[in-house]
Amino acid sequence: MRYDVLILGGGISGLTLGYSLLQEGVDVCVLEASARPGGTIWSERKEGFLIEHGPNTALLTKQAHLDLFQSLGLRERLAFASETANHRFILKDRRLIELPMxxxxxxxxxxxxxxxxxxxxxxxxxxxxxxxxxxxxxxxxxxxxxxxxxxxxxxxxxxxxxxxxxxxxxxxxxxxxxxxxxxxxxxxxxxxxxxxxxxxxxVAKVKARLFSFLGGMVELPLALASHLGNGLVLKAAAHGLRPLRDGFEVSFRQQGVEQTIASKRLVLSVPAYEASRLLKGLNASLAQKLQAIPYPPVAQVALGYRLNAFERSPEGFGFLIPKREGRSILGALFSSSFLPGRASEGFALLTTFVGGMRAPSLALLEANGLADLAHKEVSDILRIKEEPTFAHVGKIERAIPQYTLGHGEMIKAIEALEHSLPGLHFLANYRGGIALGDCLANAVDLSAKILRQRSSRPV
Ligand SMILES: Cc1cc2nc3c(=O)[nH]c(=O)nc-3n(C[C@H](O)[C@H](O)[C@H](O)COP(=O)(O)OP(=O)(O)OC[C@H]3O[C@@H](n4cnc5c(N)ncnc54)[C@H](O)[C@@H]3O)c2cc1C
Structure with missing residues (x-):
């Protein structure tokens, strides 16, 4: 089997690229290691609350985003944050102070x-x-x-x-x-x-609108996956790659069965530590640099409360906590205050964040401990008088790549490899921005680049 373009990784970057190429009639295949598409994007409805495991919202900064949603049939499913999201707070000396705008x-x-x-x-x-x-x-x-x-x-x-x-x-x-x-x-x-x-x-980031979808962020990868159809292969973890004279060969395991697949072009759309593993035999120095990118763990603790439990119901986007304040959570979103359908009538949903580079070990606590810790902090800060009626803990052990000192050198090494092996491309959130909007834009740009290259210099 030989495809025009093979994409490793069915997160939002890989799926968007796959979909954009398919729209242009390119013979494309996306291999995804896990059982569902979307990578870190996942939403779930539980006990009347709509919770997110990854991104809660994204910024609509480009017309290309709207065009993509339109072509996926998602325009009517968009859920924009209400005006109240313009009010954001910072904790200082146990008090929430609105961020001046x-x-x-x-x-x-x-x-x-x-x-x-x-x-x-x-x-x-x-x-x-x-x-x-x-x-x-x-x-x-x-x-x-x-x-x-x-x-x-x-x-x-x-x-x-x-x-x-x-x-x-x-x-x-x-x-x-x-x-x-x-x-x-x-x-x-x-x-x-x-x-x-x-x-x-x-659109400038300060003016851009925040969006999600009525059924949560997961609507986006699910729509992309459904358009890709058989072009998306789940439970297919790539573990080796080999350049051929006129393309690439990838070995992968699907439900225990070893397989190989060939393509003219190959796009690595997996996290940096996975790209590192795949590149070890090809470019050990770049593999080492990719492996060194820190990915701290993040836990999201969704807490549901009766609205009566608050002295004043939480209004606004949420609050962030400076390190100097010495708290064990990073902050919280007032999810049901600015997005529709996040909690049933009479209830509020708060989404708290724990861990990151500031306190990675806290994100790895067991679920009950995390829920207790998050409730203790938000109830103190927001003066909540009752226990939550609902708690859900989601953890991502390697969550967000950190662009630390020297990251630019690693990007140059990627560019050099792409130059020396035409047809090989890197597309993931450790390059060109971690925001969901950046991932969409980078995928659309790479799709256009591949189409241009195919017409001028077929591999
Ligand atoms: C907790 C959290 C909160 C966030 N909040 C926001 C937010 O509010 N707003 C915002 O704009 N952005 C947010 N982000 C960032 C944004 O969601 C991500 O940067 C983006 O979704 C990354 O997409 P990706 O496709 O590049 O990578 P990933 O989502 O990591 O996808 C990579 C895919 O590759 C697959 N894979 C791995 N190894 C292999 C292999 N060997 N073979 C095949 N497949 C493989 C993985 O299973 C995965 O599906 C958040 C991220 C996290 C983790």
Missing amino acids: SLRAFLKTPLFSAKAKVRVALEPFHGRAAQEETLAEFVKRRLGQEFLDYAIDPFVSGVYAGDPETLSVREAFSKLYGLEARYGGLVLGTFLGVRERKKRPD
């Missing part, structure tokens, strides 16, 4: 001291660093320690479950880094960048 709000907020605000105002007067910096180094240098502690640190926990002391600002926050590189500062860059962005079709 305007200059006026920033000047008035008790989240930062007057000294910290003056320090932020002096941002344009700081020069550039000579070498690659961590996010923490970059923010301390430009904006000061307090801004790092009470704005960036919790934000990084919310996006990467990461640690600003290890993430590379250039690789993990390339837009932020670009403001300094391009305009000499963040304040000036934000101001000038707005004018430039108006000329581009993309």
